[in-house]
Amino acid sequence: MKLTESLSFRNIKGRPVRTAVLIALTAIMAMSAICGSLAVMSLRNGLGALEARLGADIMTVPASAVSKQDFENIVLQGSKGYFYMDRSYYDKIAEREGIEKISYQLYLASASAGCCSVPLQIIGYDPDTDFTVSPWIRKSAGGELKELDVVVGNDLSVFVGETITFYGVTCNVKAKLDKTGNDLDTAVYTDIGTIKRLIAASLELGMNDFKDIDPDKVVSCVLIKVADGYSVDEVLNDLNLHVRRTKSFKTTDMISGVSESLAGVSGIIGILMAAVWVLVLVILFLAVYMSVNERKKEFAVLRVAGASRSRLAGIVMSETLIITITGAVIGIFLGLLMILPFNGLIEESTGLPFLLPDTLHIIICAFVALAASVIAGMLSSLGSAKRISRIDTGVILRGDN
Amino acid sequence: MTITATGVCKDFIRQGKNTNKLTAVSPTDITIEAGKLYVLMGRSGSGKTTLLNMLAGLLTPSSGKVLCDGEDIYALDDEKLSRFRCEHIGVIPQGQTAVHSLNVLENICLSYMLYGSLKEREAAYPAARELMRKLGIAGLENEMPSALSGGELRRVAIARAMLRKPDVLFADEPTCDLDDENTALVLQTLKETAQSSTAVFVVTHERDAVGYADICLNMSGGSIGKQ
Structure with missing residues (x-):
């Protein structure tokens, strides 16, 4: 029936x-x-x-950045924003004991004006020292990035082979990253050389956001891999004690939040x-x-x-x-x-x-x-x-x- | 088909009073034979409906047996007894009984909704319409029960019980909501049904029913006696 x-x-x-x-x-x-x-x-x-994208044991940022409420969002999730500290801190940290690998990143937020295709977070890394971003950029892009090459987050509506413009500079999209489910999906990764070009271009356009920034002399965030035989807490305490005006965090603690x-x-x-x-x-x-x-x-x-x-x-x-x-x-x-x-x-x-x-x-x-x-x-x-x-x-x- | 009840009785325990047993039907012997119209009369609360329900396979007796052609119907499991009731026994219950989500024609063909295909149900429609005509409710087939009067609902219940041409037809107060004209019509229909070799057992307060009966019985205080 x-x-x-x-x-x-x-x-x-x-x-x-x-x-x-x-x-x-x-x-x-x-x-x-x-x-x-x-x-x-x-x-x-x-x-x-998020865990998969964090390859460092410790992250060090300027102490002034810690007061910013969105500090974790910027560092962890790629939300738009930036802070800088003098490059000398990077050198000081590198001299400390118990550090196996050290690298830095430089954050740049693109403008929403006509000079840029989209407002987003641009993360610059140093290809010579980087040990966190490069492995999955290599995986996505199939090799190292050249100057003016960028790798984009999954949510950006540009495709591999297309170009994207920041401060009037045209960058080539070399790869698209896997989705992470946070603002990193709308971030752009590139090397420090490109970041320098973008900052110079922004100044030429009369945008004064970065006028006090010399990309050769500042870093936003220092990433540290602790050497075998040292505990992360030990190195962390050492950095917080001896490298003043910075604040170091265990990445697992940041994730634990x-x-x-x-x-x-x-x-x-x-x-x-x-x-x-x-x-x-x-x-x-x-x-x-x-x-x-x-x-x-x-x-x-x-x-x-x-x-x-x-x-x-x-x-x-x-x-x-x-x-x-x-x-x-x-x-x-x-x-x-x-x-x-x-x-x-x-x-x-x-x-x-x-x-x-x-x-x-x-x-x-x-x-x-x-x-x-x-x-x-x-x-x-x-x-x-x-x-x-x-x-x-x-x-x-x-x-x- | 012959229904024989031997020593059937029914006790009810009054709610909340475990020790207060009410004997609705005292041990009773009765035989209902095909082709006869039995009319059972008696005062309210005398146990008529309880006896009818036991004979119809609807109420398990406290003791005694109900045999249909020698087979104890209460020894059957529920599936078999239900199927047996559907195929061999028609019951016109007291009051207004209808399934409110079905129209009149579907209510009459209810047993085909329980057992049988849509094709079989539709094949029963002409017979159902003929019964409706006979009972004076022709033209109501597509009406819903809520649109019917009490008398019309009674006749729908009668048609439903008669549709499968049961071997035994039990009717509990079949004329209680009917006017004189329709009472006569229903009693005549029941008489004709008995004459077509069906055993018909009617429980009623209707004095006129006596005139149609082959055997008249009276019930008092849970016991049965011939009038």
Whole structure:
């Protein structure tokens, strides 16, 4: 028999308001499941990508930069901004004990004026000493960058082989990096030589943002790899003690801040999801219970017409199945519609790296959310189904008098 | 088909009073044979409906047996008993009984919604329409139960019970919502059904039903006796 001709379908169709409410409730449940799980997965992915891009044990920045609220965002996530310290600090740090590798980066924020294709963070690295950025630039670009070559973040709408202009200087896009789920996806990496050209060009254009900056004499951030036989804490304490006017951080600690925020956000998402599920399941349970109670006599009529007890339970369960599948599909669709196009906005509002899983994982996630919503919905009506299968037809029909 | 009840009785435990047992039907023996119209009368609360439900396979007796052609129906598992009821027993319950999400024609063909394909259900439509015509509710097939009067709903229930041409037809107060004209129509239909070799067992307060009965029974205080 066609589904639309079945008794369960007709019962559902015959009570449009109740059905709409139950479908809406299931949709909310499924939507919370898909949005919640995708959000948690994306945050974890973002953190993973962030960890992968940090190759240094310690980062040193000017002490004045630490007061900036967005310091971690600039260093860790590539948000637009810059700070500088004298190059001599780099030399002082290099002289300290326990340092295996040392390099530096220079930050430059492009302008939003007509001179630049897009406003973004430009990160300059020293190809001679770099040990953090070069490996994945080599991987993406297939070799070292030449002057005026840049590697762009995944979210920039330029393609390999195209050009991008900063302060009137045309740079060649050599590669696009993998997605990280944070502002690094809109950052541009290039070598110090190119950075110098860009600063000079900005000054020629009369933009005075960098007029006090001599790229040969300043650095934004020093990156340190601790030598074997030394502990990171030991070197860190040494740097904080002996290299004044700078502040050194353990990169794992910097990530642990993000990681803690992530755990907090994940916890809140989990609590909200649990609250929505409990609330919806209680309402579903009550709605099915009341609906079955209200239709007790109809079930007695079905019994008189020859329905077995298991058939009565089956009718209740299949009504719930149709409702929960419909609601869950709608909820998952709405959830994906909400989270997929707006993941950038979510990243911006949470300030946490947010990297959506790949399509396969999203599909798996959607199926799990669908199955969980349907199973939970079915479980909530199991009691009512069991109860109606035990009805005493004779007693119910007598009760009509 | 012959239904024989031997020593069937039904006790109810009143809610909240475990020790307060109410005997609705005292041990009763009764045989219902094909081709006869039985009319069971009695005061309210005398146990008529309880006895009917036990005979119809809807209420398990506290003790005793109900045999259909020698087979104890309560020894069957629920699936088999339900199927047996669907195919061999028609029941017109008390009051207004309908499934409100189905229209009148679908309500009459309800057993085909439970057992059978859409094709089989549609094949039953002509017979259902004929019953509707016979019972004076022709033209209501597409109406929903909420649009029907009490009397019309009674006749829908009667048509539903008669559609599969059951071997035994049980009717509990089939005329209670009907005017004199429709009461006569229904009783005549039940009589004709009995004459077509169906066993018909009617529980009623309707005095006029006696005139249609082959066997008249009276029930009092849970016990049955011939009038």
